[in-house]
Amino acid sequence: GIQVEQSPPDLILQEGANSTLRCNFSDSVNNLQWFHQNPWGQLINLFYIPSGTKQNGRLSATTVATERYSLLYISSSQTTDSGVYFCAVERGGGGADGLTFGKGTHLIIQP
């Protein structure tokens, strides 16, 4: 099956810093999503981005499908940004394969 690798596994930053999280995947994909898992376990949708660039406030994401990677940028980090960020992909279309998740990046923002 498709492999998803996220880096770094852990990241500790001071409030106000910027960060870049990376997601590499082993095959072409029709679906790529970024999630933030809150302390209670719920996955919060950040981006649906199988290709291209999107921005939402302090967060932005870029997926270069031909090179099989995606980047999530967080600017001016706040303590509430802490948590685990997951990248998830689906190779086929229409939801048939389910999402394959990376192991996540555990982000800690210190005040």
Place this chain on the structure above:
Amino acid sequence: EAGVTQSPTHLIKTRGQQATLRCSPISGHTSVYWYQQALGLGLQFLLWYDEGEERNRGNFPPRFSGRQFPNYSSELNVNALELEDSALYLCASSLRTTTDTQYFGPGTRLTVL
């Protein structure tokens, strides 16, 4: 608009028992997915239901099963519970049109003693 809902929030069972978890998708979504997040194993795809039928399943034994009802809600049944079934079970729904964005519920935390 209400998001994906799941019940119960927590469930405690003993080994060998059966567990039933429930999920209501976002209104208008016809596809429901189940995922397991077990400690050390990450998030894994379990089952996909669409239009009342099981369409695909991940690498899980047959004692993990479920169904989707005419109103598109779904339940996941885990029979003959084992200790390693202890996990957070997440349900997601999608519309399956031009985008396949999956939206997740808050999860059910299953503990098997």
